[in-house]
Amino acid sequence: MQxxxxxxxxxFSLLGGGAAFVLGELLLxxxxxxxxxxxxVGIYFAIVALGVGLGCLLAEMISPILNGLSWKQRYLGFSWKMLPLTLVLLFAVGSVMEFVYELNFGGVKPVKDVVMVIDDSGSMMQSDPGNSRYKAAESLVQRMDEDNKVAVVTFSQDATVVQPLIPLSxxxxxxxxTSVINSLQTTDGGTNISGALTEAMGVINSDNQSGRGAMVILLSDGFSQxxxxxxxxxxxxxxxxxxxxxxxxxxPSGSALLQDIAATTGGQYYDVTNADLLGDVFQQIYDRLGDRTLLTVRSDYTADSPYYAGVRILALLLVGTALGVGLGIVFDNRHLARSFGVGGAVSGLFAGLILEFGLDGHAFGDAMTxxxxxxxxxxxxxxFTFVIPFGEGRLSRKRGRSADTAAPSSAGFPSPRRNRGSKGF
Known part of the structure; x- marks a missing residue:
């Protein structure tokens, strides 16, 4: 043991992790x-296993410091065959943990109802002369799932419910x-955000299905008390x-108000300078509707949940452990499996903490996290092979002859030898 x-x-492990990051971001x-x-998520972690596993295997093939030269001479082909098993293992662990992470506990309700609150005040004639906000809202309605409900509230000086919650089944x-949205026009008057959110809550309260969660999308170009x-x-x-x-x-006061509303309720704020981009923003918000994955920020009511924070950290700990054990399987070495496995648990713990406290909903920042x-x-x-000692898996215990002539064993177990005390064997 050394x-x-x-x-x-x-x-090579870092390079493999970097390559896995690129492929994983493309996948996401x-x-x-x-x-x-x-x-x-299962495929994402399988890609991580491929990148890191391939990097480690290539490094030991070039310089077999951990496994020894006899491993390279006798068991390298077997290690290549075992690499796909690590991918399957990480896919399975990642998928199971994502399944657990998506379960709703503690009265958390999946978000199914969307209330769009759209500013129709006179200033919109300059901010959105082409009425792109209506086109964006119409496009979103066409793309929403059949189990969603949608409502539309418009506001200027006063707020009006132009479309109560209606199922899109x-x-x-x-x-x-769509017809209601197409009939909307910019009006005169100021910006009554307070009245708009009051009407939106009234729409939500009018729905008697208590098992459904709701979300509001509020668009405005102004400020109000x-x-x-x-x-x-x-x-x-x-x-x-x-x-x-x-x-x-x-x-700036308008932007600060909208940011404060989003932050207080657990939503996200989007700053849009060109009305033509509203369609992408509406779709981005919908895509994150109740989004809760191990790799992205929680955007629903569980955003500040200690339970889901713990589940994410535990999930990454198990993923790291599975990755380490998988590397031990690739090298067919039980001692390395233990060393890599413990190291994987520690690294998974740190990776989980980084994701939990580093993700903030911004695309570039989340990618870097x-x-x-x-x-x-x-x-x-x-x-971690320097922290937990390991055996090369080639030495066997002396039993009548020198260990230098003993047959190597890639798994770290004594090699079978003939019983010289029995004839015919």
Whole structure:
């Protein structure tokens, strides 16, 4: 049993983690075939296993410091065959943990109802002369799932419910909402955000299905007097997020108000300078509707939940452990499996903490957070052979002849030898 570090393995493990990050980000961005999150996360961690596992295997093939030359001569082919098993293991662990992470506990309700609150005040003639906000809302309605409900509230000086909550399970209902949105026009008057959110809550309260969660999308280009500590109390108590969009805001107070509303209710704020971009923003908000994956920020009522924070950290700990054990399987060495496995648990713990406290909903920042988590995961596993001693898996115990002539065993178990005390064997 000895402690060693293969610096080439550390380098290749980091390079493999970096390559896995690039492929993983493409996977998360493109989401091919509209894969469900459980499968998507499973594939993501399988890619991590491929990158790190391939890097470690290539490093030991070039410089077999940990496993020894006899492993390279006798068992390298077997290790290549075992690499796919690590991918399957990480896919399974990642998928199961994502499934657990998506379960709703503690009265958390999946968000199914969307209330769009759209500013129709006179200033919109300058902020959105082409009425792109209506086109964005119409496009979103056409893309929403059949189990969603949608409502539309418009406001200027006064707020009006132009479309109460209606299920989108039928094409007729969907066309009805589209027709209502197409009939909207910019009006005169100021910006009454307080009245708009009051009407939106009234719409939500009118729905008798208590098992459904709701979310509000509020778009405005202005500012109004609004006391977030008092007027958002019901939103906060019921866990209803208000995602706000500031369109062409020149007044910093307007932007600050919308940011405060989003932050207080657990929503996100989006600053949009060009009305033509509203369609993408509406879709982005909807795509994050109740989004809760191990790799992204929680955007629903569980955003500040200690339970789901613990589940994410535990999930990454198990993923790291599985990755370390998988590397031990690849090298067919039980001692390395223990060393890598413990190192994987430690690295998974740190990776989980990085994701939990580093993700904030901003695309570039979240990508860098995932990169850091992967690099930490790969680095600590590679370095842990210096912390926990391991055997090369080639030496056998002396029994009548020198260990130098004993047959090597790649798994760290004594090699079978003939019983010289029995004839015929």
């Amino acid at each position: 402690r060693k570090i293969n610096l080439l393995l550390l380098l 961005d493109q989401r091919p075939y509209d894969l469900p999150s459980i499968v998507l 039928s094409s007729a209902n969907r066309e009805q909402v 609004f006391d977030t500590s008092k007027e958002l109390t019901e939103y906060v108590n019921r866990g209803i997020a208000v995602n706000t969009i500031g369109l062409a805001l020149d007044d 995932r990169l850091l988590a992967l690099l930490v995961l790969a680095a600590i596993i590679a370095l």
